[in-house]
Amino acid sequence: MLRNGASRLALRSIRAPASRPSTGFRNTAPALQWATQFGSLASRRPVISQVAAMRPIQAAVMRRSAVTDAQKKAESRYSKEEIKPTPETVSATSSTHAMFSEVGVEEAPKKDADVLAGLNSDVATVKETFSLSEVPREAYYMGLAGTIPYLATSITTVFCAWEINHSTAGYGLLLSEKSATQLLHLIEPLQIGYGASILSFLGAIHWGLEWAGYGGYQGYKRYAIGVVAPAVAWSTIMMPIEAALITQFMGFVALYYVDIRATTMGWTPNWYRTYRFILTFIVGASIVLTLIGRGELPDHIPGSVDRAVVFKEGSEEKLSHDEEARAQKQKKKDAAATDDRDGEQKDDKSR
Structure with missing residues (x-):
């Protein structure tokens, strides 16, 4: 019934006597008292001695005695200073600061980032170049x-x-x-x-x-x-x-x-x-x-090369066409001259 954690914690919080006297005997043997004392629950708890309990007080006294006169005067002066209320400085964010900033240090006001700063710089560079x-x-x-x-x-x-x-x-x-x-x-x-x-x-x-x-x-x-x-x-x-x-x-x-x-x-x-x-x-x-x-x-x-080929082929074709036309024209002239001579000969014979 007493094996759970809550029962053991309750038992540890109760300080047991240094020895457990036997209920049947008024006086117990020293050896039995020694075994009972070191086998009890109290023997397992850490006991703070009176000297250890006095150590924080001694440390405070020693620190107080080490304070110089200048420090004492400064503390006296600070204790007499009156804190002036400044309600105008109190706001929703007056008591907050950035995680990595120092308390009591005024931060420089943040300027709005100029989105077009890079573009303006490039435009200025181009203007300077073309000027x-x-x-x-x-x-x-x-x-x-x-x-x-x-x-x-x-x-x-x-x-x-x-x-x-x-x-x-x-x-x-x-x-x-x-x-x-x-x-x-x-x-x-x-x-x-x-x-x-x-x-x-x-x-x-x-x-x-x-x-x-x-x-x-x-x-x-x-x-x-x-x-x-x-x-x-x-x-x-x-x-x-x-x-x-x-x-x-x-x-x-x-x-x-x-x-x-x-x-x-x-x-x-x-x-x-x-x-x-x-x-x-x-x-x-x-x-x-x-x-x-x-x-x-x-x-x-056509491109330049194709136009040269077309021009050459067109020139040759045109030249041959002109020669053929000239030859046909010459044939017509010769035929006309032959007809004229035949007509003249017929006239002469008829006379």
């Missing part, structure tokens, strides 16, 4: 004007492709399909030729810098830039239109990389790399725009 404040105004305006023909031919290519694709009964919005095709074939060599001229001109700038001695005289290294650029540029005029455009795009990008390296080494002014970035970006975008427009052309519009 070109260090570039001479003459070079800036003339360089931008030089990209207008290239950009115009690209826009015209896209317009002609749109007109050809949207022509109804042979007519588009402004031009007929035949007129748009002829205009497209006309501007193709213009764009390739003008791109070759620009690429050659950008390479020739390094010859001028070498002659002027800007950044020192570099010799063959800088002259080679002005030689390789036109060699690559003018070889594109013998390529098909798509291959020529892609080659010129790679040439402009490669020359831009060379110009950046030259600026880093001090061969060109510091503003030249930014200036070249603007020109390369416009020309590269124009080339991509042209390729997109040409990719939308219908299949029945």
